[in-house]
Amino acid sequence: MTGNNIEDTRYNNTEVDKISCLPENLIDLIFEKLPVEDAVRTHVLSKSWRYKWTKMSSVVLDKHFTEKFAKNEAFGHYGFFTISNQIFNFIKGPILKLHLHIPNMALDSFQEVDQWILSLSKAGVIRELVLTVLNQRYQLPCYFCCCLELRMLELENCIIKPPLDFQGFLYLKNLCLRNIEFGTNLHGAIMNLPQLKMLKLVACTNVYNFKIKSTKLFWLVVLNCPDATLHQLVHSKCLGALCIAIGKPIQGVERVNLASLLSNMPCLGDLIIDGYFLHGLQNEQLDVNPASTYLEASDCLDQNLNRLKTINIMHVERSRPVLVFIELLLHHSPILEKVSIRPSVTVDALEKYNFAKDVMQFPRASAKGELFYLDP
Numbered sequence: 541m542t543g544n545n546i547e548d549t550r551y552n553n554t555e556v557d558k559i560s561c562l563p564e565n566l567i568d569l570i571f572e573k574l575p576v577e578d579a580v581r582t583h584v585l586s587k588s589w590r591y592k593w594t595k596m597s598s599v600v601l602d603k604h605f606t607e608k609f610a611k612n613e614a615f616g617h618y619g620f621f622t623i624s625n626q627i628f629n630f631i632k633g634p635i636l637k638l639h640l641h642i643p644n645m646a647l648d649s650f651q652e653v654d655q656w657i658l659s660l661s662k663a664g665v666i667r668e669l670v671l672t673v674l675n676q677r678y679q680l681p682c683y684f685c686c687c688l689e690l691r692m693l694e695l696e697n698c699i700i701k702p703p704l705d706f707q708g709f710l711y712l713k714n715l716c717l718r719n720i721e722f723g724t725n726l727h728g729a730i731m732n733l734p735q736l737k738m739l740k741l742v743a744c745t746n747v748y749n750f751k752i753k754s755t756k757l758f759w760l761v762v763l764n765c766p767d768a769t770l771h772q773l774v775h776s777k778c779l780g781a782l783c784i785a786i787g788k789p790i791q792g793v794e795r796v797n798l799a800s801l802l803s804n805m806p807c808l809g810d811l812i813i814d815g816y817f818l819h820g821l822q823n824e825q826l827d828v829n830p831a832s833t834y835l836e837a838s839d840c841l842d843q844n845l846n847r848l849k850t851i852n853i854m855h856v857e858r859s860r861p862v863l864v865f866i867e868l869l870l871h872h873s874p875i876l877e878k879v880s881i882r883p884s885v886t887v888d889a890l891e892k893y894n895f896a897k898d899v900m901q902f903p904r905a906s907a908k909g910e911l912f913y914l915d916p
Contacts, residue, residue: 548585548776598637599627603672604645616793621652622764628656637668642676654681661686673697684734708732708753715739722746741765748772758807761785770801779805780847785814785854798865803844811848811869814882815856818865848873852880855885858895867902876906882914 549688603626620700642653660666661683667690671678679699685706693709694716703725708731715736722744729751736754741747747768747792757776761783762768771782782805802808851869856862868878881899883892896913904911 551692584908595640596631596823597633597635599631599635600639601627601641602639603641604671606641625652628659631762634663634665636665637665639668639670641672642674644680647675650678652676654846657681657684658688663693665689668692671696671698675891677719679775694718699723702731703768704729706731706777708734711735713737716742717744718742720744722749741768774801774804777804778807780807782808783812784817786816787813787814788816789867799868802868807847808845809847810850812854814854816863818853818856845869845872846874849875849877850880851878855881855884856881857884858891858898861914863898866899870902870906870909872905873909874905876904876909878910878912880912880914 566893577833606620625638638656640653648667658681660669664686666687669687669690669692672693674695677697677699679701680695682701682703685702688709688764689709690709690712693712694714695746696718697720699721700717706729710732712733713735715733717740719742722873724746730853731750733753733754734756736752736757738759739752739754739757740759741750741760742761743764744750745765745767747762747765750768750774753775756779757774757775757777759781760773760779761781762770763783763785764774765785765789840909851873866881881895883895887895899911899913
């Protein structure tokens, strides 16, 4: 059977007619759920479907897309850009969602990526952008900051150097940054993110240059960012979940007044903290007078940890500041449900026993709270 006969048969298929009669918004949703290669294939369904895929508002060229084409040996040196350019050139409507995964390949430049972002910035309607770069770091062009309608932004292996007059993304709700280098021209400037609810920073550098103003932030995750300054990231009284982890011993970790920081989080419900972050804390950083009781100077916490339900402390070693910190949390968390403490692998059996014994003796504000001391 020839290709034309196949196409003619499909034109007369009643199932296709039923799909074609669906409202446009439902057809758009169908395209949004389809992989790009399957969306393109719909052009053979009927004459009315020949160009429907070119109006897609969602373009997902993710890891699955690149791996599939690479497996079929569809990529030459610039095969990825050839195929991607063809897709972008055919699409006629505005792109609201773009997932772009650039595989690990030798590149002379990111000229094509710059051009795609320029097109998005000119359209000014992109709301969801996921950009992953697997080879050298990609410096985002300044016109990236013209994508002011963004609601969700996820970047990996990029350099961010916005213009000096950039005010921020006013509608951004979710921001995830992995292996990002923050340019020095951010120093001193505060980025306004008034709608931000979720912020995740993983293995980023020069994070101290990243200063934000976000009063609705609910979820903050900072992983392997030793130069992050928490006081520059936490401006929200709505913060409900906080995760801080370094992952390995690093010198020069930020010295932060944890009691003061926690006292400004009246909605905090979940706390995950890495013992490497606690390593080396001084008593004065916990608002504790070494000559008096542990809790004498922390009364402000009584009204600010009354929503804390779970605590998870990992890679921790027994020391007075660490014990003070744990006692502060237990003493000031009236509805605490679960506390998990996992000591560092370097702690010997006797030290683990003494650590557990100390913690078990601490008074707790919550009668129902369970304490788990886990073997690393």
